[in-house]
Amino acid sequence: xMLIVGTIPIKDLPLTMGKVNSAGDSLLIDGHRIPxxxxxxxxxxxxxVATEYLKLDAPHVLIVGDTGKGNGSxxxxxxxxxxxxxxxxxxxxxxxxxxxxxxxRSLCEALKSCNKRPTIIADAASMYAAKAAGxxxxxxxxxxxxxEMAFLADPDATHxxxxxxxxxxxxxxxxxxxxxxxxAKKNAAKLLLVKGATxxxxxxxxxxxxxxxxxxxxxxxxxxxxxxxxxxxATFVYAGLEPKEAAVIAARxxxxxxxxxxxxxxxxxxxxxxxxxxxxxxxxxxxxxVCINLKPGRGNS
Amino acid sequence: MPLFGKKRPSFEGGGLVLFMDVHxxxxxxxxxxxxxxxxxxxxPPPELRRGCDLALEINLVExxxxxxxxTEKEAGYVSVLPIKPGASGLLEIVKVTDFGDWLxxxxxxxxxxxxxxxxxxxxxxGGGCPDIPYLHxxxxxxxxxxxxxxxxxxxxxxxxxxDRALEECLALWGGKP
Numbered sequence: 130x131m132l133i134v135g136t137i138p139i140k141d142l143p144l145t146m147g148k149v150n151s152a153g154d155s156l157l158i159d160g161h162r163i164p165x166x167x168x169x170x171x172x173x174x175x176x177x178v179a180t181e182y183l184k185l186d187a188p189h190v191l192i193v194g195d196t197g198k199g200n201g202s203x204x205x206x207x208x209x210x211x212x213x214x215x216x217x218x219x220x221x222x223x224x225x226x227x228x229x230x231x232x233x234r235s236l237c238e239a240l241k242s243c244n245k246r247p248t249i250i251a252d253a254a255s256m257y258a259a260k261a262a263g264x265x266x267x268x269x270x271x272x273x274x275x276x277e278m279a280f281l282a283d284p285d286a287t288h289x290x291x292x293x294x295x296x297x298x299x300x301x302x303x304x305x306x307x308x309x310x311x312x313a314k315k316n317a318a319k320l321l322l323v324k325g326a327t328x329x330x331x332x333x334x335x336x337x338x339x340x341x342x343x344x345x346x347x348x349x350x351x352x353x354x355x356x357x358x359x360x361x362x363a364t365f366v367y368a369g370l371e372p373k374e375a376a377v378i379a380a381r382x383x384x385x386x387x388x389x390x391x392x393x394x395x396x397x398x399x400x401x402x403x404x405x406x407x408x409x410x411x412x413x414x415x416x417x418x419v420c421i422n423l424k425p426g427r428g429n430s
Numbered sequence: 431m432p433l434f435g436k437k438r439p440s441f442e443g444g445g446l447v448l449f450m451d452v453h454x455x456x457x458x459x460x461x462x463x464x465x466x467x468x469x470x471x472x473x474p475p476p477e478l479r480r481g482c483d484l485a486l487e488i489n490l491v492e493x494x495x496x497x498x499x500x501t502e503k504e505a506g507y508v509s510v511l512p513i514k515p516g517a518s519g520l521l522e523i524v525k526v527t528d529f530g531d532w533l534x535x536x537x538x539x540x541x542x543x544x545x546x547x548x549x550x551x552x553x554x555x556g557g558g559c560p561d562i563p564y565l566h567x568x569x570x571x572x573x574x575x576x577x578x579x580x581x582x583x584x585x586x587x588x589x590x591x592x593d594r595a596l597e598e599c600l601a602l603w604g605g606k607p
Contacts, residue, residue, distance in 0.1 A: 136560040137563070138567060169563070196560060197584055197586055198466070199560070202560055225559070227491065227492070229489065230444065252558070253559075254558035254560075262442065285512070287445075287490050287514065288491050288588075290520055290588070290590060291512055291517055292521060292538070297538065298523070346527075349541065350527075350553045353555070355555070355556070393529070394529050394534060395552035397553075
């Protein structure tokens, strides 16, 4: 299974685990209707649309209501620590939460009990906690944006609000320097997809390739467009692609969807996601070059 | 969904609240624990010591919510700092991007965009803490000067950075409808 873990901004949503269904513009999870907005919901929606197209098993999710106090986040991580060995997902994608270094450390220990180690992806505050706790190298994939890349490059920062000014001041051309600094201090996952005007795909410190077309600057202000990339990436890994291939295709899909949606800063993330099936139909085989290996149903478990 | 065999791991916070005297530290601990914050009384490293030799370790990401609560409860403290000795201070600068009809202001990892003509917030993006999707839903579609302040509704450093972006947007827009 592919398991997506993250908080939802609904105060009274209990800890919920289940397979995702779509319900119009919303998600339906164990009887709870979740709107597709910025954050974990956008990531799940992107993953659901991609699994539906590829005829894969729908994502399983572990979600909880949390609007910032952190109680839900802690409950969610504690449950995951207790359950992950039994669940043994093939892909584990960790997303919005109140970052907690001790719980992240416990989760990394618990993951050692899985029969087969999952591919572990961290974005949002799950990535912040992994880096702050010095555990980045226990993760397979991080998906930082430009400022978060600067955060990974700053050995002393435990949150992007505390990065050194000279690192925040850098532009996209400085990404290779930030990447090198992050890997030198062991503060990066094995693979990075650095999201920005140019997307960088990096493996163990080596920049493998970049993606810069189509150029849709308006994607940056749209809340949730980073979350959709991570959802796509997780799905393509679940489908059997190598993480580096999955990263390239996820980045290209998001950009092309932004172009088709004629994105402006006022566009909502759902309008971007709605374009994914068209992008897949038109470009997926062409881009992946291994489309015959994307066997529908491979992820059924 | 019940938990089983629950065992809470030891606390790692990354932030310190400093106090002038021991009494303030003890009172702040009580206030924060009553509000379910994970905290630990510790001795601050000599280079960070400002007042007494007792400090509270906190999850640094929760700094805004903790400072707001201590202020509300009139629990005195000197400052909040990262524990790591080489850490920088809170990022103060912002970046502005012009999208024609819209402006985007970026503060650390948070971005806020508004329509120049109306001052309506059209999007917020970035961040990773659980209050950010909540603030996104609460702020979008509202005029800059009528939107709720992230510093009032949020609890985390992501929310604090979003508030700084909002402040800059208000200054750029100048309150003109």
